[in-house]
Amino acid sequence: MSVQKAPDLKNPLPRGPLPVFPPERMAKTIEITLDGRKVTVAEGTTLLEAARSAGIDTPTLCFLETLTPVNVCRICVVEVEGSRALVPACSRKAEAGMAVRTDSERVRLSRRLVLELLASSVDVSTAPQIQEYMRRYGAKPERFGAAGHAETVAQPVKIDNELYVRDYAKCILCYKCVEACGVDAQNTFAIAVAGRGFGARISTEYNVPLPDSACVYCGNCIGVCPTGALMFRSEHGMRKAGDWDETRQTRTDTICPYCGVGCTLTVHTQDEKIVKVTSPLEQPITRGNLCIKGRFGWEWINQK
Amino acid sequence: MDLHFTNAAATPEEKAAIDAVVERNGGEAPRRSLLLAVLHAIQNRAGWISPGALNYACGLLGVPPAEGFGVADFYALFSTREQAPAVAHICDDVACRARGAEKLCVEMEKEHGPAGTNCDGKMWRRSPCLGMCERAPAAFVTVAGPQATEQALGAAHAADIEAALQGKRFPAGGAGASAPQWGQKAEQGRLKLLRRVGQTNPDSIEAFRDAGGFAALERALALGPAAVLAEVIESKLAGRGGAAFPTGLKWKSAREGAAPRYLVCNADESEPGTFKDRVLMEGDPFALVEAMIIAGFAAGCERGYIYLRGEYPEARRQLERAIRECSKHGFLGGNILGKSLRFEIEVCIGAGAYICGEETALLNSIEGRRGEPRNKPPFPTQAGLFGRPTVINNVETLLNIPHIVLEGGKAFAGTGTERSTGTKLFCLSGHVARPGVYEAPFGITLRELLEMAGGIGGTGKLQAVLVGGAAGAFLAPGELDTPLTFEGLRGAGAALGSAVVIPLDDSVDLRDVLLGIGGFFRDESCGQCVPCRVGTVRQEEILRRLAAGKPMGSVASELAVLKEVGQVMRDASICGLGQTASSAVESALSKFAIFKGRT
Ligand SMILES: Cc1cc2nc3c(=O)[nH]c(=O)nc-3n(C[C@H](O)[C@H](O)[C@H](O)COP(=O)(O)O)c2cc1C
Numbered sequence: 001m002s003v004q005k006a007p008d009l010k011n012p013l014p015r016g017p018l019p020v021f022p023p024e025r026m027a028k029t030i031e032i033t034l035d036g037r038k039v040t041v042a043e044g045t046t047l048l049e050a051a052r053s054a055g056i057d058t059p060t061l062c063f064l065e066t067l068t069p070v071n072v073c074r075i076c077v078v079e080v081e082g083s084r085a086l087v088p089a090c091s092r093k094a095e096a097g098m099a100v101r102t103d104s105e106r107v108r109l110s111r112r113l114v115l116e117l118l119a120s121s122v123d124v125s126t127a128p129q130i131q132e133y134m135r136r137y138g139a140k141p142e143r144f145g146a147a148g149h150a151e152t153v154a155q156p157v158k159i160d161n162e163l164y165v166r167d168y169a170k171c172i173l174c175y176k177c178v179e180a181c182g183v184d185a186q187n188t189f190a191i192a193v194a195g196r197g198f199g200a201r202i203s204t205e206y207n208v209p210l211p212d213s214a215c216v217y218c219g220n221c222i223g224v225c226p227t228g229a230l231m232f233r234s235e236h237g238m239r240k241a242g243d244w245d246e247t248r249q250t251r252t253d254t255i256c257p258y259c260g261v262g263c264t265l266t267v268h269t270q271d272e273k274i275v276k277v278t279s280p281l282e283q284p285i286t287r288g289n290l291c292i293k294g295r296f297g298w299e300w301i302n303q304k
Numbered sequence: 305m306d307l308h309f310t311n312a313a314a315t316p317e318e319k320a321a322i323d324a325v326v327e328r329n330g331g332e333a334p335r336r337s338l339l340l341a342v343l344h345a346i347q348n349r350a351g352w353i354s355p356g357a358l359n360y361a362c363g364l365l366g367v368p369p370a371e372g373f374g375v376a377d378f379y380a381l382f383s384t385r386e387q388a389p390a391v392a393h394i395c396d397d398v399a400c401r402a403r404g405a406e407k408l409c410v411e412m413e414k415e416h417g418p419a420g421t422n423c424d425g426k427m428w429r430r431s432p433c434l435g436m437c438e439r440a441p442a443a444f445v446t447v448a449g450p451q452a453t454e455q456a457l458g459a460a461h462a463a464d465i466e467a468a469l470q471g472k473r474f475p476a477g478g479a480g481a482s483a484p485q486w487g488q489k490a491e492q493g494r495l496k497l498l499r500r501v502g503q504t505n506p507d508s509i510e511a512f513r514d515a516g517g518f519a520a521l522e523r524a525l526a527l528g529p530a531a532v533l534a535e536v537i538e539s540k541l542a543g544r545g546g547a548a549f550p551t552g553l554k555w556k557s558a559r560e561g562a563a564p565r566y567l568v569c570n571a572d573e574s575e576p577g578t579f580k581d582r583v584l585m586e587g588d589p590f591a592l593v594e595a596m597i598i599a600g601f602a603a604g605c606e607r608g609y610i611y612l613r614g615e616y617p618e619a620r621r622q623l624e625r626a627i628r629e630c631s632k633h634g635f636l637g638g639n640i641l642g643k644s645l646r647f648e649i650e651v652c653i654g655a656g657a658y659i660c661g662e663e664t665a666l667l668n669s670i671e672g673r674r675g676e677p678r679n680k681p682p683f684p685t686q687a688g689l690f691g692r693p694t695v696i697n698n699v700e701t702l703l704n705i706p707h708i709v710l711e712g713g714k715a716f717a718g719t720g721t722e723r724s725t726g727t728k729l730f731c732l733s734g735h736v737a738r739p740g741v742y743e744a745p746f747g748i749t750l751r752e753l754l755e756m757a758g759g760i761g762g763t764g765k766l767q768a769v770l771v772g773g774a775a776g777a778f779l780a781p782g783e784l785d786t787p788l789t790f791e792g793l794r795g796a797g798a799a800l801g802s803a804v805v806i807p808l809d810d811s812v813d814l815r816d817v818l819l820g821i822g823g824f825f826r827d828e829s830c831g832q833c834v835p836c837r838v839g840t841v842r843q844e845e846i847l848r849r850l851a852a853g854k855p856m857g858s859v860a861s862e863l864a865v866l867k868e869v870g871q872v873m874r875d876a877s878i879c880g881l882g883q884t885a886s887s888a889v890e891s892a893l894s895k896f897a898i899f900k901g902r903t
Pocket residue numbers: 542543544545546547548549551570571572573574575658659660661662663664696697698699701702879880881
């Protein structure tokens with residue numbers, strides 16, 4: 001194993017500026033029309049933020065406040081007057097005079113189809129958010145046919161380390177884990193997108209097991225994964241055994257005891273046992289990120 | 305942050321190949337943007353991208369190996385699995401299919417087994433359009449090793465392909481190798497873009513100069529950048545790469561941004577049925593260099609890139625020689641023609657990805673990243689290559705520039721129609737008597753163009769014409785009087801695109817053609833966004849079921865779902881690939897009774 005110096009990373013993926021959290025507001029405001037209503041927002045506001053501030057719930061899958069928008073899932077699309085195609089609300093900035101429709105026939109059709117395309121190719125059984133959207137938009141993925149008709153990304157679960165599993169049959173390719181492992185948080189670059197088209201997938205180099213990769217088990221990718229494709233081994237095991245029951249779980253915020261940074265931990269317990277650890281996104285310093293000790297260091301407590 | 309590598313080590317040969325690329329590029333500060341060139345060097349030397357070679361390359365260029373793998377795995381001409389060192393890529397796209405590609409594939413299978421299998425160090429595979437449709441069927445043969453070869457073969461026979469696989473080198477333009485073709489000689493006097501192609505020796509800078517070369521550059525330097533820009537705006541030149549954006553406005557917008565700025569020539573030419581840019585680059589390479597210097601001068605770009613598709617080895621040789629010659633003669637470098645003008649050109653070779661013709665995917669590819677389109681806005685003129693203001697223009701677009709400089713924008717705009725100015729190159733292939741590149745003033749109708757090319761070939765009975773390539777649309781025999789202008793085709797519910805015109809006779813099974821187009825988009829989607837990544841797969845599945853006469857539910861219900869998939873691809877995809885992936889299919893279904901009665 002060899003270690004080499006990395007390049008300077010001042011030139012990250014060209015996906016626009018990192019979002020500032022909480023959004024930094026400039027004084028100047030502009031007026032746009034949202035579903036017929038005049039709304040005043042700060043310049044630089046995205047259509048998603050504008051919609052949210054107007055109380056319009058816009059679905060998102062690949063967007064997260066703490067990550068650079070990749071605008072790939074297209075569930076958040078809205079109709080902007082004068083634009084031929086729909087635009088992604090999560091990354092499109094409001095411009096003075098823009099007329100936006102967030103719930104037109106076209107918008108609803110695209111959102112429903114995106115959900116149907118996803119759910120017909122990916123196992124969404126541990127993705128409650130997607131299931132909720134599917135109910136909202138009346139998505140019927142079975143229109144594309146059952147197994148044998150519609151190609152899927154089904155594949156065996158990857159269990160190659162003690163701490164977490166990767167079940168890419170559940171991966172919607174939202175790029176969040178890659179971003180969390182890369183410049184947006186961890187700067188480890190253990191995983192990236194490989195292949196292309198329907199064969200595109202999250203992978204280490206040559207698909208080597210995680211222990212052979214650069215992974216340091218910070219679990220930040222697990223923290224951002226919206227589908228359960230990345231899952232604590234504890235949770236995966238309990239689900240398999242039929243023991244996972246969120247109604248019996250409690251969440252307690254505490255400060256990580258391991259070092260002086262003082263990250264906030266949200267400890268999830270079920271029947272007095274710790275089952276996983278997350279960290280709140282709103283925490284201004286750590287933004288939901290932890291290291292291996294905070295994320296997984298509780299394993300020994302359970303074993304006492 | 306430190307990079308982490310597995311234990312896999314490069315062979316001395318692989319290392320030498322990688323080092324050579326780094327050295328050729330100045331050695332000192334290896335940069336990520338060398339990744340594509342380095343991957344080509346590895347592939348050419350070893351026949352695949354091995355873990356050891358990738359580790360070594362990533363270490364040198366400072367690229368995390370997982371990302372390096374993601375890049376290598378993106379391109380069709382790179383293999384991340386060990387494979388036969390000699391590979392024949394056989395085109396089975398629309399035009400070649402109409403002229404014997406399937407027969408050739410059968411012969412390949414007989415000789416070398418199923419596609420993709422290593423048979424004594426040789427293998428064959430199917431390929432999308434290789435840009436040699438006028439000499440169908442086409443093949444591209446690569447042999448890795450110390451004496452690596454890359455050859456494009458037109459009118460390919462199994463025997464020639466076999467010889468190429470065994471390392472035989474065909475002379476450029478010689479037996480089986482691809483040579484440029486163009487319109488009738490009688491047209492010579494009226495030709496602008498093609499006037500030197502096939503007439504002037506492309507190897508010689510003197511010949512180029514004797515044939516009027518560099519006159520435009522001299523005039524441009526005398527006029528000054530603002531005046532050149534004004535002429536280009538007045539010419540109403542619109543981009544020839546597909547999107548028809550006004551070139552002058554693009555330059556103006558980039559110029560308004562802060563230096564350094566870049567000029568990128570889009571020579572990826574991968575739209576099925578397109579080969580005009582290849583003919584220009586092979587036949588008149590100095591003209592492109594001259595046009596780029598003028599464009600760089602007017603738009604304020606200090607550095608130019610030519611992004612050339614990997615399947616054009618002859619164009620590459622011609623361009624690299626032309627650039628060397630121009631540097632030697634003071635047309636490129638720090639002090640052009642004694643003026644304090646600096647301009648340099650770098651050639652960047654693609655690796656088998658249609659999507660890299662999309663301008664922002666192309667920028668990512670040059671930067672050593674996966675060829676995934678970027679979100680727009682910001683537009684490349686605002687934040688393009690390496691985040692700098694960038695002008696991206698198609699080869700043919702640029703080759704209009706010297707003419708505009710010499711005759712003036714107003715005179716240029718006098719040719720063609722009000723909204724489509726100048727002359728246009730059309731790529732005729734498929735069932736036409738004389739396939740080739742034809743130049744005609746805008747305004748010519750489809751009927752006139754087909755007549756110019758000798759009329760319908762094959763059975764002589766026209767069934768349909770594919771205009772604009774896979775991303776285009778079908779026109780019916782009753783629509784031959786459509787003018788081939790931007791506005792005329794838009795009026796017919798089609799688009800000029802890259803000016804592909806493929807007539808198909810009545811022996812062609814259109815279901816087959818649609819299946820091919822469906823498969824093309826599925827294979828070429830970058831995979832970034834859901835509507836296109838999954839939508840192209842579902843589109844192909846539905847077409848496959850319909851073609852087999854085994855619809856799920858009824859034909860009508862399948863067509864209804866297909867329509868919705870088409871709409872979400874058009875409405876919600878990130879880039880033009882997904883947005884046009886259903887257009888040919890939809891036009892065919894609306895004009896021809898393709899799946900009628902196939903319950
Ligand atoms: C999928 C896709 C492929 C494209 N391929 C090419 C190409 O091979 N060559 C090209 O010049 N433009 C291509 N384009 C268009 C470019 O994005 C861009 O509009 C063009 O290079 C701009 O140059 P122009 O204004 O001179 O036409 C492609 C666009 C898409 C969406």
